[in-house]
Amino acid sequence: MPHEHVETHFMATNLVRDIVAAGLSGAVQNTRLIVVGGLAEIAAGSIAMGLGGYLAARGDAEHYEQEREREYREIKEIPEEEMAEVGRVFQSYGMTPAESTPVVEALSRRPDAWVDFMMRFELGLEEPDPRRALTSAATIAGAYIAGGMIPLSPYILLSSAVHGLAYSAVVTLAALGIFGYLKGRYTGTGPARSAIQTMAIGGVAAAAAFALAKLIS
Amino acid sequence: MPHEHVETHFMATNLVRDIVAAGLSGAVQNTRLIVVGGLAEIAAGSIAMGLGGYLAARGDAEHYEQEREREYREIKEIPEEEMAEVGRVFQSYGMTPAESTPVVEALSRRPDAWVDFMMRFELGLEEPDPRRALTSAATIAGAYIAGGMIPLSPYILLSSAVHGLAYSAVVTLAALGIFGYLKGRYTGTGPARSAIQTMAIGGVAAAAAFALAKLIS
Numbered sequence: 001m002p003h004e005h006v007e008t009h010f011m012a013t014n015l016v017r018d019i020v021a022a023g024l025s026g027a028v029q030n031t032r033l034i035v036v037g038g039l040a041e042i043a044a045g046s047i048a049m050g051l052g053g054y055l056a057a058r059g060d061a062e063h064y065e066q067e068r069e070r071e072y073r074e075i076k077e078i079p080e081e082e083m084a085e086v087g088r089v090f091q092s093y094g095m096t097p098a099e100s101t102p103v104v105e106a107l108s109r110r111p112d113a114w115v116d117f118m119m120r121f122e123l124g125l126e127e128p129d130p131r132r133a134l135t136s137a138a139t140i141a142g143a144y145i146a147g148g149m150i151p152l153s154p155y156i157l158l159s160s161a162v163h164g165l166a167y168s169a170v171v172t173l174a175a176l177g178i179f180g181y182l183k184g185r186y187t188g189t190g191p192a193r194s195a196i197q198t199m200a201i202g203g204v205a206a207a208a209a210f211a212l213a214k215l216i217s
Numbered sequence: 218m219p220h221e222h223v224e225t226h227f228m229a230t231n232l233v234r235d236i237v238a239a240g241l242s243g244a245v246q247n248t249r250l251i252v253v254g255g256l257a258e259i260a261a262g263s264i265a266m267g268l269g270g271y272l273a274a275r276g277d278a279e280h281y282e283q284e285r286e287r288e289y290r291e292i293k294e295i296p297e298e299e300m301a302e303v304g305r306v307f308q309s310y311g312m313t314p315a316e317s318t319p320v321v322e323a324l325s326r327r328p329d330a331w332v333d334f335m336m337r338f339e340l341g342l343e344e345p346d347p348r349r350a351l352t353s354a355a356t357i358a359g360a361y362i363a364g365g366m367i368p369l370s371p372y373i374l375l376s377s378a379v380h381g382l383a384y385s386a387v388v389t390l391a392a393l394g395i396f397g398y399l400k401g402r403y404t405g406t407g408p409a410r411s412a413i414q415t416m417a418i419g420g421v422a423a424a425a426a427f428a429l430a431k432l433i434s
Contacts, residue, residue, distance in 0.1 A: 051422070099323035100319075201265055201268045202265065212260045
């Protein structure tokens, strides 16, 4: 869920930023500088984001492993305290010690289940999928490349920067709408509303950037 | 945790991207275009990311509310099935029905605790903090602005684009190192390792972008 939100933001931001950059480079006679700059940006961004995502996922997996080892140590060295902690989880749901004791004792007889229970219910940690680091890196890098190539493609196909900007704005707004629509369907929050929101974010951000650029240049 | 990782990526990517853009605009005689373009990018990015983060957090809160209402409906309309679901949560931790029954029955006598339990342990959802949407939006926008202003500041202070680029690279690498160090201390993954990783991501991304730009221009 968080990853998906983040990817939407990349897309919207990337699209907006490229339009703004293109708008500002109106002085440039041909599209060469925009295309080279855009491709370099996409390369840098996808590598930084992909590597960052990979290391973050690896870090989460290491953190999970460390916490699990600590829990195994604790149920061996201080079992009474750990049993009391399980009891407190249930008491936070309004149960009396008498009501929770059978479960606490049942858990204390099964070390693996006990540690799994503590990881999830005391620490709130989910076991990370070992393949998640690579998948996450590939997804983020892919989203970054797609989000960057959409607004850049008219400049690659056309040789005029002015025409490029107009086509880029249209293609970008359409892509934001389609992406928002699909995201709304997938997450079940209403496709039309999601499409409008995504286009509005892109529009507001681009308008603010243009206004700022006009104001100071 | 995920937000924090994301903010690191913004920083690294933003820093890298601005260096690359500056390097490519070597033909530009003064720093005016770089500064205006950079500020416009920061405005667009912080608005798109901040608004996107706000709407994502609001969406999470709505989703939580909908699921909670559904759980209240279900424990009223099909209480036996919901009790069986609670039982299955415990059975997945190796408990026998006899061991989990007292807890299941204790929960079934307290509807609020029962729904809270299902939200957390069956659906794996945490109750979102109502102020999180605004905090999250402000944090993301602030991180984006900080991450953008650091590499841009030498161009604002100096009038030569060539000197600007050299200072920008130094300031950026230093900022990545400091940011990685603080992040490593805060998350407990080792400050030195985190500092090196963050600088390496920035360096690899910038090098790849430069190589690509050289190759095609």
